[in-house]
Structures are given as C-alpha cells and as structure tokens.
Amino acid sequence: MMNRVLIFSVLMAALCALASAGCPEGYTQRDWPDQHGNCYKLFKNAALWFHADHFCRADGGWLATIRDEGDSAFVNSFFISNRGYSCHDWYWVGGTDALNEGTWRWQQDGSVANYVNWGAGEPNNYGPGDEDGLIVNSATRQWNDDRIFGTGAPAVCFVCEMYPTERQCSIVS
Template identity: 30%
Template sequence: MDTFNVFLLFLIFNAVNLLTGGNAELSCPTAFELHGERCYKALDLYASWAEAKIYCRVLGGKLAVVDSNYEQTIISGMMTQMIGKISNPLYWLDGSDMLVEHEWRWMGDHGDSVPISYSNWADGQPERSKERCLEIRYDWLSRWNNHHCWYTKSFFCEARAVATEGEIVNETIQDP
C-alpha cells in the first residue's frame, strides 16, 4: 500500500471517529452487565471450575479474569448486590496453578495462559497445597483463595463489550 492510500485511510478513520464523537455505544451479550468496556455476569449455578469455564463459553464469554483493582472492585460490588439472591458466597475465577505448581496464571480457553500480575489473595493464601483453582470469597471481603477444582461453586463470566456497529471495543480483552 503506497503512502497516499495509508494517508487516505487515516483521514477516513479520523473523520468517522469525529462524526461519532469518538464514543461508540457499547452493549453486552444477553444478561451480562456492562462495566466500563467489559461485561460481567454472576451465575448462581453450582459448577466445578472446569464446568464453569464451559458455561461461560456457551454464554458467549469466558471465566472472569481480574487483572486490576478496578475489576476487583466491580466483581466485589456485584457480589454485594447478589447477597440474598445467590446463597453461595464462593465464586470461581479463571486462575489456576495446574500448569506449574505455585505459579498462578489466568488460564484462558485455547491453551494460552498468562501469569497473574494483579492479585487480591487473602492472608496466608495461596496455600502450598493441591488446591489448584482460584476462588473469590465474599465472606473473606472479596479476597482470593485457592481451592480444589472439583468443588462446585457459583462463578463469574466476562465477555467483550461491542459497539452498536458490532465492532469489538477493547482488543485487550483476549483469552489469556
């Protein structure tokens, strides 16, 4: 592509961005809640960690990743809203150390994983045990704990927010 065509594409992109105000209206898959540029859903289904990953995929998302204090606050707030609606104060998140013991990672859905950089572990957690999956506990002030993956709990899914035109808004929300 020659320089003129690149310049022309740049101008068209900026013109469209200016005409729409630079802000697309965002939406989420059915029953997900929009928070910033991400969509979340708390599910009151009792599922193992692996089953929770499947449920989230079927709903158009993935098991939730919490990689900032902002996201931790969103999930914690949703847990508070669910008290009285969901009886289980324990929820699965996407973290696990099943690939390398004591190396906690966001597992993703396609064989890719990334190290957990932000964390909110409870004091003394994660324990050095055979508990390989990450739960977030409302009864521990939304702190994290490692637990056995086969236990059944509620869980959080997240999905990409999309613009009304159907374009993905934030490409950083990828399967780790």
C-alpha cells in the same frame, strides 16, 4: 465543503461505534474505560470451577479476570449486588495454576497474575489432590486456591466476563 462532509462522516462513525458497543442479554457493561467496558454476568448456579470455566467459554467469554485493585472491587461488588439468595459467600474467577503448580494465570489470555490478594496461608494447594482454581471470599475479597473438580471440590456461583459486542452499524447517506 468536503471537509465538512469528512468531519460529519468521521463523527457519525465514532457515534456509531459507541452506540453499537454493548453486551449480550444477561450481561452488564462496565463503565468505560475500565477494562474496556467489558461485559459481566453472575451465574447463580452452583458449579465446579471446571464446569464454570466451560460455561463462560460457551458464552464466548472467560471466567472473570482480576488484574488489579479496581477489578477486585468491581467484581466483588457486582457479585454481592446480584447474588440474591442463590449464592453463598464464595465465587469462582478465572485464575488457575493447573498448568504449572504455583504459577497463577488468567484464563482470559494465559497471562500471569501479577496482582494477587491471597488470604492468610493461601495458596496452600491443600489436601490429597491439587487446589488449582481461584475462589474469592466476598466478605473480605481475599483469595483461596481450591479444588476444580473431584472429591471435595466446592460448587459455587461464578462470574463470567467478555468483550463488548460489535454490532453492524450502517450509515445511510
């Protein structure tokens, strides 16, 4: 009898945890277990990388991370299917080499980008200032480094990412 009660409690707790994972309004949850079912939102506002990074942080997340081919495909199709008429072909994600020129890291956790998908000749840190923000061409999924603020910095749509929310879940016994 005790065992049954215990098993029931564990089962309910597990169901409760599953049911309570979710995303804040405006965010879409990715199919678990891909990136732990993280939440994504496309901001259809043209912004500099610098500002885009700030908006994602303000929401409790980060500019999207692309750790592998699966992330690249997911984030790109998420962008394409949600962009409507507001966004152009390019969007910002969370890679930057602002800290150390040439070393690309993710804003999510500062980890070095091992998977990369640079377009031909990129990253080139082109121009008088640094190009330290990671911008993606949705037509090819390939990357370019571009300016994060200042003269010539592009303003484009951007994708924010965050962990699923854990809501309070009480079991009445």
